[in-house]
Amino acid sequence: MSERLEDIAIAMVAEGQGILAADESTGTIKKRFDSINVESTEDSRRDYREMLFRSEEAMNNHISGVILFEETLYQKAADGTPLVDLIKAAGAVPGIKVDKGAQDLSGTSIEKVTEGLDGLRGRLNDYYEAGARFAKWRAVITISENTPSWNCIKANAHALARYAALCQEAGIVPIVEPEVLMDGENSGHSIERCHEVTEWALKTQFNELHDAGVNLEGMVLKPNMIVPGQSSGSKASVEEVAERTVKCLKDCVPSSVPGIAFLSGGQSDEEATAHLAAMNAAYDMPWKLTFSYGRALQAACLKAWSGKSENVAAGQAAFTHRAKMNGMAALGTWTKASEAA
Numbered sequence: 215m216s217e218r219l220e221d222i223a224i225a226m227v228a229e230g231q232g233i234l235a236a237d238e239s240t241g242t243i244k245k246r247f248d249s250i251n252v253e254s255t256e257d258s259r260r261d262y263r264e265m266l267f268r269s270e271e272a273m274n275n276h277i278s279g280v281i282l283f284e285e286t287l288y289q290k291a292a293d294g295t296p297l298v299d300l301i302k303a304a305g306a307v308p309g310i311k312v313d314k315g316a317q318d319l320s321g322t323s324i325e326k327v328t329e330g331l332d333g334l335r336g337r338l339n340d341y342y343e344a345g346a347r348f349a350k351w352r353a354v355i356t357i358s359e360n361t362p363s364w365n366c367i368k369a370n371a372h373a374l375a376r377y378a379a380l381c382q383e384a385g386i387v388p389i390v391e392p393e394v395l396m397d398g399e400n401s402g403h404s405i406e407r408c409h410e411v412t413e414w415a416l417k418t419q420f421n422e423l424h425d426a427g428v429n430l431e432g433m434v435l436k437p438n439m440i441v442p443g444q445s446s447g448s449k450a451s452v453e454e455v456a457e458r459t460v461k462c463l464k465d466c467v468p469s470s471v472p473g474i475a476f477l478s479g480g481q482s483d484e485e486a487t488a489h490l491a492a493m494n495a496a497y498d499m500p501w502k503l504t505f506s507y508g509r510a511l512q513a514a515c516l517k518a519w520s521g522k523s524e525n526v527a528a529g530q531a532a533f534t535h536r537a538k539m540n541g542m543a544a545l546g547t548w549t550k551a552s553e554a555a
């Protein structure tokens with residue numbers, strides 16, 4: 215496989231494929247395991263992720279890349295094969311979450327800034343040695359009555375741009391993820407407000423990427439879709455989400471970016487698929503539009519598995535189904551009837 219940033223980025227958004235976000239931090243994976251009454255240990259985390267990466271049909275046909283948490287990058291399967299080698303053998307690109315999480319932004323009670331730049335250059339070199347060819351850094355932007363602030367938008371966009379430039383210097387493709395959250399307690403969090411804030415965040419982001427000298431052909435953008443907040447009490451049609459999301463992206467994302475891979479952000483599995491399918495079915499776009507889902511690819515699998523080795527095949531079947539549905543959504547060929555087929 216080519217080591218050029220531009221070629222890696224293109225491979226990450228290959229036709230009809232998308233990215234599996236399996237990079238839950240130790241705290242987040244514990245929450246996911248708590249929901250199925252499974253203790254989170256190094257071995258149980260390994261078993262779960264090994265099950266995903268050994269889902270041959272899904273991995274070979276629908277998954278172009280996998281985002282790992284640092285622990286997984288260095289972990290071995292039960293038979294001693296490095297997990298990274300399972301991913302590579304399936305033709306997918308291994309990636310690594312490199313941020314150190316969202317911390318309270320000083321001077322506010324609800325806003326966050328993502329940390330992790332100190333020592334990042336050295337860590338990126340180590341991750342490259344271990345096989346990672348792309349990275350992820352997630353910033354979160356909270357909509358409330360008085361937020362986001364310009365300070366929060368700017369601080370996060372600046373950190374993402376510095377991270378992206380360091381990645382490219384190390385031969386690693388950065389996934390740039392400025393996520394406008396769906397959650398939060400705010401009845402005024404309408405789809406219009408999400409649209410306005412996402413546009414602000416993305417325009418700021420591309421200014422910062424320009425200032426940092428980031429090569430846009432060697433990155434992938436991971437944005438939220440334009441949806442109403444979970445607490446707004448309102449629902450938007452699939453068509454409205456698709457129309458607003460495509461418009462917002464066309465207004466903000468240069469056509470030299472090879473691909474955009476959405477996060478699912480708390481949408482149901484089927485909503486996340488339907489929205490992506492609607493965009494790809496109805497619009498001409500200069501970039502590939504695909505998925506980089508965590509929850510919307512894994513929720514059904516996690517439940518089917520429930521921590522029991524006798525359920526591995528059922529877990530893999532559930533994961534394969536969602537990977538296949540989202541692969542179709544990336545091609546724009548998915549319909550509701552595809553779910554039953």
Ligand code: 13P
Pocket residue numbers: 235352391477478479480506507508509510
């Ligand atoms: P979700 O799809 O669960 O939002 O996770 C994607 C991700 O990687 C968030 O950083």
